[in-house]
Amino acid sequence: MKERLFLALILFAQLCSVYAEEEKKKCLLVMSYHQGYEWNDGIEKGVVNTLHNVCELKIIYMDTKRNPSIEFGKKSALKAKSVIEEFKPDVIIASDDNASRYLIEPYYKNNKIPVVFCGINWSAKEYGYPYINATGMVEVAPIVPLLKIVLLSRPYLKKGVYLSSDVVSEHKDFNRYKREYKKRGVRLTSVFVSSLIEWKNEYKKAQKSDFIILNNYSGINDWSQEEAMKFVKNNSKVLTVTNYQWMMPYSMLGMTKSAKEQGNWAGQVAKSIIEGIPVNEIPITINKTWSLFVNAELLDSAGVKLSNSVMSRAYRKW
Numbered sequence: 001m002k003e004r005l006f007l008a009l010i011l012f013a014q015l016c017s018v019y020a021e022e023e024k025k026k027c028l029l030v031m032s033y034h035q036g037y038e039w040n041d042g043i044e045k046g047v048v049n050t051l052h053n054v055c056e057l058k059i060i061y062m063d064t065k066r067n068p069s070i071e072f073g074k075k076s077a078l079k080a081k082s083v084i085e086e087f088k089p090d091v092i093i094a095s096d097d098n099a100s101r102y103l104i105e106p107y108y109k110n111n112k113i114p115v116v117f118c119g120i121n122w123s124a125k126e127y128g129y130p131y132i133n134a135t136g137m138v139e140v141a142p143i144v145p146l147l148k149i150v151l152l153s154r155p156y157l158k159k160g161v162y163l164s165s166d167v168v169s170e171h172k173d174f175n176r177y178k179r180e181y182k183k184r185g186v187r188l189t190s191v192f193v194s195s196l197i198e199w200k201n202e203y204k205k206a207q208k209s210d211f212i213i214l215n216n217y218s219g220i221n222d223w224s225q226e227e228a229m230k231f232v233k234n235n236s237k238v239l240t241v242t243n244y245q246w247m248m249p250y251s252m253l254g255m256t257k258s259a260k261e262q263g264n265w266a267g268q269v270a271k272s273i274i275e276g277i278p279v280n281e282i283p284i285t286i287n288k289t290w291s292l293f294v295n296a297e298l299l300d301s302a303g304v305k306l307s308n309s310v311m312s313r314a315y316r317k318w
Contacts, residue, residue: 025054026056026089026091027058027089027093028093029058031043031099032094033062033098034063037218038218040095040259045259046261047264047266050270055270055271062077065167068167080099089113090114090273091114091274092104092113093270096118098168100124105128115135117135117136118139118263119139121141122172141173147181154210154211156210157211158187160188161189161191161209161213162189162215163191163193165219166219170192173215174215188213189209193220195222196220196223210239212240214251216247217247217250228249237303239252252294254294254295256291256293257290258289265287293315
């Protein structure tokens with residue numbers, strides 16, 4: 001009798017296991033960029049950690065940071081669309097602008113598949129959001145708080161140079177920087193480059209300005225961290241600032257966003273959708289986690305001074 005009961009329990013457990021596997025939901029994470037890009041990896045880590053054991057998670061990479069052409073973006077979107085049609089996800093997480101630009105808006109706007117976007121710079125209206133089947137977290141850089149901190153130490157600043165890689169999201173960032181800085185009496189000019197030698201040349205020219213915003217090197221495919229760090233140490237005379245943590249080895253002051261915050265939030269929302277919460281009941285939001293950093297070694301080598309209040313509040317890692 002006990003043996004029969006034991007066997008029955010084993011069979012029941014096996015059936016439950018099979019049923020659970022059949023019922024396990026599917027999540028698809030569409031990354032606009034490539035593995036190894038720090039922002040991309042941070043969002044992915046947040047999503048993976050949140051959805052571990054929650055759903056079957058598949059990840060695809062559109063690789064549009066290293067390949068910024070419109071033609072490549074459209075082809076990459078079609079490949080992603082084929083994966084979606086085969087995988088049949090219960091929810092799609094679309095990370096950063098190009099996933100929405102090339103994939104979600106053209107093919108899944110107001111579709112039956114729920115969509116959670118994250119990492120879209122400044123505003124999602126450009127891609128027609130909100131949709132009835134979508135929600136998300138918009139990525140907002142703390143550019144005004146950073147400027148206020150800079151002006152505490154250097155109130156005479158009037159003109160700056162925005163130096164970044166020549167990709168769509170960096171142009172979008174510059175337009176917001178220029179508008180917000182102009183309101184506060186600071187004039188910005190922009191330089192977008194595609195190679196490390198161009199970046200170095202423009203960095204030297206920018207030393208004539210009051211300060212430099214180093215927005216992003218991703219998209220400069222021949223970038224060398226060692227070469228760039230050595231260069232800025234030997235050629236820096238004015239304050240450099242950034243809103244990206246991975247730009248801190250080359251920058252003196254940074255107020256940065258958290259990629260992991262975006263990924264964690266997107267993962268939690270995907271989980272809620274899987275558990276039955278309608279996507280149109282989850283409001284679009286913005287990121288809220290910022291950190292302040294200084295590169296004390298670079299400040300010292302350039303002879304640039306910041307206020308004691310800034311130095312005491314900031315993390316020092318470089």
